[in-house]
Amino acid sequence: MNTTQFSSNPKPRNLIQTIERVSVILDVLARSSRGISLGDVAAKVDLPKGTTHRILSSLMYFDFVRQDSETRNYSLGFKLVELGNSLLEQINIRKEAEPFLAALSEKTRETAYLAILDRAEVVYIEKIESEDDSIGLRASSKVGxxxxxxxxxxxxxxxxxxxxxxLDAMLREMKFVQKTANTITDPLQLKDHLRAVRARGYAVDDEEAELGIRCVAAPVRNKIGLTVAAVSVSGPAIRITREKIQGVLKDDVMATALEISQALGFRSDVFT
Known part of the structure; x- marks a missing residue:
């Protein structure tokens, strides 16, 4: 089978054959600007037509591949455009957010995070650690x-x-795990809680993910007002008290989230 080097990483010994075939087929389609027939795809990837057709049909189902109704030729699908745009936006968010996160971490002397939502989970895409580790207790979350x-x-x-x-669809598929005694695991209770979060513009993790750790977060919006990420400050509960959150930290975090949003093109005068 013809292969292409897709990554600077070494080829894993347990590489899944179907994934390799999909990758090679997508690469062939990417090099065929006017589309390509089933037979030509099969020949280029050195696979039987039946196998190639099954893979292409599966990729079409998920919109990774499309087929011209007249020529029957295959081309890359628009799902890849969506994923590519998401990747570029994430890269741009990290680049724009980094100096603001660093300033937030320096001001609060706590760890600052940037994260995105992936279905029912958050993914940490940036982290700036504070140099103040006098208590010896840090949030364990890492980038990725x-x-x-x-x-x-x-x-x-x-x-x-x-x-x-x-939100309702997300709550239906969410697997609620009781990480600490404070974790909200009831869907109706969480939904009520989220209404309050939306109204006030920030959220607090009161030792809900890790005992001894508190966090406060605010949303980051893009130029059309959509929430694309969130920024937070996290640290030991003995330092990040509830009083400190209400007194200064929530304002610091919301101000940083707004600064990042504005760097992404958001205009608060348009969306208020």
Whole structure:
């Protein structure tokens, strides 16, 4: 089978054959600007027509591939455009957010995070650690790590921005895990909680994901007003007290979220 080097990473010993075939087929389609026939795809990837057709049909179902109704030629699907745009937006968010996160971490002397929502989980895409480790207790989340959205401030503030129908669908598929005694695991209770989060513009993780750790988060919006990420400050509960959150931290985090949003083109005078 013809192959293409897709990554600078070494080829894994347990590479799944179907994934490899899909990758090669997508690469062939990417090089065929006017579309390509089933027979030509099969020949280029050195696979039987039947196998190639099954893979293409599966990719069409998920919109990764489309087929011209007249020529019957195959081309890349619009789902790849959606994914590509999401990747570019995430890269742009990280680039724009980094100096603001650094300033927030320096001002609060706590760890600052940037995260996005992926279905019922948050994915941490940036982290700026504070140099103040006098207590020896830090949040354990790392860049690339996932966390259940219901148990952290970043997740709750992102869920709170969803339209009601999307939120209801998300709650139906969510697997609620009791991480600490404070974790909200009842869907109706969480929905009520999220209404309050949306109204006030920030969310608090009161030792809900990790004992001894509190966080406060606010949403980041793009130029058309859609929430695309969230920013938070996280640290030891002995330092991040409830009084400190209400007194200064929530305002610091919301101000940073607005600064990042404005760097992405958001105009508060248009969307207020």
């Amino acid at each position: 790590q996932r966390n259940m959205a219901n148990s952290c401030s970043l997740g709750k503030v992102l869920l709170a921005q969803l339209p009601d129908d999307e």
